[in-house]
Amino acid sequence: MNQNHKTIHPLWLRLNHWINLVALVIMVLSGWRIYNASPIFAFSFPKQITLGGWLGGALLWHFAAMWLVFFNGVMYLSLNIVSGRFKTRFFPLRMRDLVSDFLSALKGTLSHDTLAEYNAVQKLAYLFVIADVILLVLSGLVVWKSVQFPLLRELMGDYDNARIVHFCAMAALVAFTAVHVAMVALVPKTLILMIRGR
Amino acid sequence: MKKHLDKAIIIREALKELPSPARRLFMKRAVTLGGLSLLSGCTVTDEASAERMLVKISRLNDDFQAWLFDPNKLAPTYPESMITKPFPFNAYYERDKVPLVDGDDYVLEVSGLVADKHSWSLDELYRLPQTDQITRHICVEGWSAIGKWGGVTFSTFLKRIGADLTAKYVGFKCADDYYTSIDMPTALHAQTLLTFTYDGKTLPPEYGYPMKLRMPTKLGFKNPKHIVALFVTNTYPGGYWEDKGYNWFSGV
Numbered sequence: 001m002n003q004n005h006k007t008i009h010p011l012w013l014r015l016n017h018w019i020n021l022v023a024l025v026i027m028v029l030s031g032w033r034i035y036n037a038s039p040i041f042a043f044s045f046p047k048q049i050t051l052g053g054w055l056g057g058a059l060l061w062h063f064a065a066m067w068l069v070f071f072n073g074v075m076y077l078s079l080n081i082v083s084g085r086f087k088t089r090f091f092p093l094r095m096r097d098l099v100s101d102f103l104s105a106l107k108g109t110l111s112h113d114t115l116a117e118y119n120a121v122q123k124l125a126y127l128f129v130i131a132d133v134i135l136l137v138l139s140g141l142v143v144w145k146s147v148q149f150p151l152l153r154e155l156m157g158d159y160d161n162a163r164i165v166h167f168c169a170m171a172a173l174v175a176f177t178a179v180h181v182a183m184v185a186l187v188p189k190t191l192i193l194m195i196r197g198r
Numbered sequence: 199m200k201k202h203l204d205k206a207i208i209i210r211e212a213l214k215e216l217p218s219p220a221r222r223l224f225m226k227r228a229v230t231l232g233g234l235s236l237l238s239g240c241t242v243t244d245e246a247s248a249e250r251m252l253v254k255i256s257r258l259n260d261d262f263q264a265w266l267f268d269p270n271k272l273a274p275t276y277p278e279s280m281i282t283k284p285f286p287f288n289a290y291y292e293r294d295k296v297p298l299v300d301g302d303d304y305v306l307e308v309s310g311l312v313a314d315k316h317s318w319s320l321d322e323l324y325r326l327p328q329t330d331q332i333t334r335h336i337c338v339e340g341w342s343a344i345g346k347w348g349g350v351t352f353s354t355f356l357k358r359i360g361a362d363l364t365a366k367y368v369g370f371k372c373a374d375d376y377y378t379s380i381d382m383p384t385a386l387h388a389q390t391l392l393t394f395t396y397d398g399k400t401l402p403p404e405y406g407y408p409m410k411l412r413m414p415t416k417l418g419f420k421n422p423k424h425i426v427a428l429f430v431t432n433t434y435p436g437g438y439w440e441d442k443g444y445n446w447f448s449g450v
Contacts, residue, residue: 037339055339056443057252063445064255146336147273147415147450148266158274159334159342 007197008116013085016076017194023068024133024173026051026061031170033058040167066140073133093123115193129176132169139166256445263447269383273414273450276332281397282343285335287404288418290376290438296403297373297424304408310369310429313360320408324394326350326358331389333414335421336450338439347412349393353386361430369435370411373424378437380413380420381447389414392425417448 009017029051036044037055052058080086097120104110105121118126138152142162146153156162184191287293305317330348337343356363363386369379384390393412394401401407406423413421419439429435440446 034340038337038341040340056439059338059445060252060256060443063259064252067255143340145263145266145450146334147271148268150271150274153274159336163340 006116008193009197010083010085011197012075012079014194014197016072016079019068019072020076023065023072026065027069027136028170028174030058030061030065034062035167040163063144069133070137073137077130089118090123090127093120093127098124115190125176125179129173129180132172132176136166136169136173139163139169142166253443256443259445260447263449264381264383267381267383267415267447267449269387273333273389276334276344278332278346280344281332281346285345285396285405286341286343288337289374289404289423291374293404295374298403299373299408299424299426301408304426306409306425307427308359308429309427310431311362311365312430314358320394323350323392323409327354328394329391330395330398331391331412331414333389333412335414335418337418338444338448346397347391347393347410348395348398349391349409349412351388352390352392352411353388355392356385356430365430366432367430367435369429369431370422370425371427372422373426376422376424376438377435378420378422378440379435379446380411380416384413384415384449387413387415415449417450419444420448 029049032045033047033050033052034055036047036050050058052061077086101110101120105119110119110121139156139162141149142152142156142159143166146159146162153159153162156165289296301320304320306323307317308315328348328350330346332344332346334342334344356368361368363382365382367379367381368385369377371377390411390413393406393410394408396402396405401410406425409425410423411421411425420437437444437446
């Protein structure tokens with residue numbers, strides 16, 4: 001099979017990916033400014049790397065970009081499931097493959113010959129970040145609307161705890177992004193793939 | 199180079215057209231870092247249109263929250279043991295600037311779409327049926343604190359003054375120049391109280407003497423303190439922070 005002529009990432013997926021990037025960058029940077037208004041931990045984010053200028057501005061950005069995250073995420077999940085891509089790209093995910101792929105990744109011997117398939121570590125990382133963004137949305141709903149979502153509120157352990165969950169899920173997203181970008185830098189043809197589709 | 203210049207001119211022109219200096223300052227800060235670069239791919243190319251877009255979405259979020267608001271859903275209540283001590287003081291000024299209202303001279307003015315426009319003395323208000331509740335106050339900044347407020351259910355008061363309960367807004371004016379407004383469904387919510395006490399004692403000045411409208415279904419800044427006048431209206435009254443850019447509905 002000649003990979004160069006076969007579209008691996010369909011157009012809808014590539015659009016989803018880049019819209020998601022813009023939306024989540026806005027969410028994270030404005031979220032840092034909102035965090036600074038009343039920090040949970042003993043630090044604040046440097047003002048220069050936050051979005052919104054002041055709390056009111058950051059909230060406007062945050063509650064605008066949330067719709068982008070939401071609708072883009074719903075599109076991504078539905079198209080993935082309906083097209084069967086979710087099942088074929090992410091499964092089966094075997095423990096044995098995970099361990100061997102992880103070890104060879106550490107040794108730098110993990111092959112990227114077939115970009116048409118994710119290796120086991122990729123599968124786990126992408127499934128993780130999908131779950132993490134869902135957790136960000138659910139904990140964010142409790143921080144925003146704790147009275148209107150009583151069941152979610154109880155699941156998160158009340159309002160104050162939902163803020164901590166929301167923060168930790170953000171930190172996990174940023175950590176994923178750091179690794180993700182480093183991996184793309186190591187295998188640049190994956191960037192072309194996410195732009196051109198093949 | 200040319201392109202850069204053009205952009206600077208466009209922004210300068212756009213800023214000129216913004217009506218109020220306060221608003222201009224607010225948005226200049228709101229759209230600083232990354233705002234322009236993030237949106238340069240879209241049709242939004244200057245600060246004024248970014249402002250318009252964000253404010254428009256905030257108005258849509260008002261409508262969404264009004265739709266989401268369930269008048270029968272109650273905010274959680276807590277045991278006395280969970281009350282936050284000391285309950286934080288919070289205002290747009292320092293503690294020494296808290297207005298000191300003289301209770302003997304005080305009257306609550308009532309106007310707008312109401313049948314009975316007579317002003318209320320504190321004694322009259324204290325004679326209305328009183329109740330109390332322990333709820334969580336959630337600040338727009340993110341912190342929260344649990345407190346106990348006592349007073350009259352606001353819907354009881356609104357019915358007593360013959361308010362038009364189909365009107366859109368109830369607006370409030372405060373002794374410290376603060377002002378805000380809420381939607382009628384929230385005004386009629388069972389947990390919305392016109393409160394005169396905090397933790398069983400007369401509301402102290404820093405918590406809003408002589409009265410605070412307490413709504414556990416709204417963010418803290420929507421709960422006006424030191425109320426001196428209220429009115430029922432169909433004309434959007436805005437609010438102190440709302441006019442600076444905080445979302446108007448701000449339900450929780």
